[in-house]
Amino acid sequence: MTTSIKTVSTQPFEGQKPGTSGLRKRVKIFQQPHYTENFIQAILDSIPKSEGGAVGATLVVGGDGRYYLDEVLQVIVKLSAAAGVSKLIVGKDGIVSTPAVSHLIRQRKATGGILLTASHNPGGPDNDFGIKYNMSNGGPAPENVTNQIYEITKTIKEYKTADVPKVDFSQLGTQRAGDLVIEVIDGVTDYIDMLKSIFDFDAIKDFFNSNKNYKVLFDGMNGVTGPYGYRLFVEELGLPESSVMRFKPLPDFGGAHPDPNLTYAHDLVERVNNEGYDFGAASDGDGDRNMIIGGNHAFVTPSDSVAIIAHYAKDAIPYFKKNGVHGLARSMPTSLALDLVAKKQGLEHFEVPTGWKFFGNLMDAKRCSICGEESFGTGSDHIREKDGVWAIMAWISIIAFVNKQSPGSSVHDILQKHYNIYGRNFFSRYDYEDVEGKGADDMVSRLSEKINSGEWIGKSFGGFQVKTMDNFSYNDPIDGSVSNGQGIRIIFEDTSRIVVRLSGTGSQGATVRLYVEKYSSNPAEYANATQEALKPLIDVALELSQLESYTGRKEPTVIT
Template identity: 90%
Template sequence: MAISIQSVATTPFEGQKPGTSGLRKRVKIFQQRHYTENFIQAILDAIPQSEGGAKGATLIVGGDGRYYLDEVLQIIVKISAAAGVSKLVVGRNGILSTPAASHLIRQRKATGGILLTASHNPGGPDNDFGIKYNMSNGGPSPENVTNHIYEITTTIKEYKIADVPKVDFSQLGTQQAGDLTIEVIDEVADYIDMLKTIFDFDAIKSFFKDNKNYKVLFDGMNGVTGPYGYRLFVEELGLPESSVMRFKPLPDFGGAHPDPNLTYAHDLVERVNNEGYDFGAASDGDGDRNMIIGGNHAFVTPSDSVAIIAHYAKEAIPYFKKNGVHGLARSMPTSLALDRVAEKQGLEYFEVPTGWKFFGNLMDAKRCSICGEESFGTGSDHIREKDGVWAIMAWISIIAFVNKQTPGSSVQDILQKHYKIYGRNFFSRYDYEDVEGSGADDMVSRLNEKINSGEWVGQVFGGFKVKTTDNFSYNDPIDGSISKNQGIRIIFEDTSRIVIRLSGTGSQGATVRLYVEKYSNNPAEYANATQDALKPLIDVALELSQLEKFTGRKEPTVIT
């Protein structure tokens, strides 16, 4: 059908600078006239010609179901039709997890993808929305592309929009908008099919058949992975429906904060500990993060989780039996537990800045197979995003494998067994959310002055002697790029660490993240409570950072 294309005059908006997690702002900001249209036009104009550009492109589109998704989907259709995009592949009702989108981009050999998500941030009319662009490898846009998008937003004078009928995204199949084809797909099917090529579903089913009393509880947190969890655990693995909770995506996530940690997933934690569940897991709003817990208050830190997955990968997961493990990588703030696995197994390993694109470079070069961030992100080279459901399935595979060797092994048993081999890296993160930005900046400026002067090196604080201090810098071994000022590090003689950095995932204010880590190879300490083991180091961190003075916060928003 013929369509008319209109050029709409517009002016730039300040602050449309995307990070590797895209552009995240309050819904009301995105609802401003021309605001979303400007940004979508900038994305399409910034698609590199090396990737084929927007004209003739195939784009994967979907999001986490949050408020304002429906309106933005229609805007994408209209601007894509005007830009000459050839095809949009969209999840039913616009629902598509970030990992599933990454897989589809790779599977369909698409030009890229537009992901409509603010990840673990709250949703609803008074909360957050987000838009990000992923490249043809399925991973987040590199800095040169996000910078290009931003440059376009600062000079944009018009956007082009096609006059096309409203698309019904609830109906599977193809629809046309001029020369643009819109294919609405089952949002879950391709992703589940991919998981079946990675994990041994028959072995997992056999474990549950032989252990009929083993109880699993998956919490979708009313985010995007609810349908994935239901299809996986109930329909594929045959577990009772009581094995899933909050599995229906809601525009406001049920009024909750869709961040899988001990604070925001407290409903899951309480049920696992009070109702006799053996294994609990949660995923976040867009499905790329995960939390693993066991019965009797067994919490698996993300740092320990990726280390344990790496330890068992070639034994418990067919994908790694077949393809091997090329290397391991972690974000800088993540504990050194993964390094210890790499050293013992003779694997190459990397410490990278926070941001999944750094892992993607290593994966594309076949130098990294398993990686993780302490912010509840775990993944492998099967896609180019972190993958919450994949991590949960990896853990279930490990539980099935360990129980075949040692029946009755719990999550806590697996943790303790790991510590006996590698020692324990006690690790915790304190988040101070929505602090006043200038105070946070002043705190970091003071810390940089201390580090640049070398004043703390050799000094002893609370029994910990400082070995070195820096603001982490990373020289990417693949593309040669240098990323500076990635986080303050204070490293002690006993390998204990304090890390302080500002997070860019919030939509307003600043989030200060304070990380503390202490290693022990004393088996008598392995069962100690994390906060008790770390308290002396936490006290040192608060003393050196003067965090309360600069932020006015006496207590963190979240402790993990």
């Protein structure tokens, strides 16, 4: 089929540097003439030759349903057709969760994927949009590829677009745009089938059938996992429709912030605590994050969540019974709870920078099976993205397993049992969002000077004696790459830690993240409130960072 291809003159835009999860900006920035086209062209030109390049490529395309998705889908079609891409596999209405895209890339042996999401950031015409590229292993593009994308955006002078009809993504089946084949699929079915190959659905159903009064509430936060949650909990597991809330994807997420934490998922938290639910869970806008809570205000920190999943994996989850657990990994700011599980089970464990792509190399080398980030991301080597619904199913599997041994065990009971085996890592994160960038940079520069001078080493602050300080650097054991400047660490003699880092997931301004962690092996303290237990260390963190002075913020935007 002959297709007219047009070369369009353009010029670079500043700031098209992908962060830890692609390019995220306000919708209005993406709507500028040529802005989106420039970035898509840069992605197509950066597909590594080792993975076949753009010509003849098969790409999976999916997004979280946020505002401006429809327009960008058509841009991808036009530029892909002009670039010689062979096939696009696209979710119905363009909607596929990030974990499901990763699975589809691997299942279909695709060249890669283009994900249209700003993850947990708000959506709508005045909020955020995002684009990122995933590789043939299903994981986010590594730094050498994102750096290549950025270099192209700095010098781009033209892009090529094909004159093809508008594609109807509401219709399942195959369409053509010139020589480009577009397969529109149900983005939910393949993913649910994958979950069935990982978890024992019959054992979970038996648990629910034996515990008719056990109440579950899943919050899709009007993001992409709403249909996944409905299919899973209502249609597959047979729970009542009252077990799911906000399960319809909306372009603006219903005006809410689709970030599953105690602040932004407060509707879920209130319902679980006030309406007698035993288990509550939420996922974010694109489905890669999760939050787990139990009745009576039982909150599972993401750091504890991945540790508990690792502890029970080979007993409660068939996938790990069959394949084993090769190793564990966590992001640097995440608490040391996972390390304690690794040591007790004799497993190799890794501390990597923030960003899921760092886990991918370890997984591909079969040195990591379960991993997590304190930023509500948990996953395993079944795909190469964090996976919110997988983590929720892991917890339901653990609840079913534990209740077989100890009927009536709650989320709170599971937490306390874990602490009695390993001790408790009290952990919290303070987020200061959209702060003035220079003040944040100056704060980090001052802390870097303290590292270089070593003047705090050996000194005590609020009863905590500084053992060491650094700006975390990671040497990848698989490919030898080095990632420097990944976050300021202040480590005390009693293993307590303070971490300060600037986030790469915001769309404007700077986000300062302050992490505090304190370990306790005293059972009398395990039931203490987190903020109460950490208050002395939080005071030290604020004193040493001088955060209020540099940012002007007296209170964080979010505490988790």
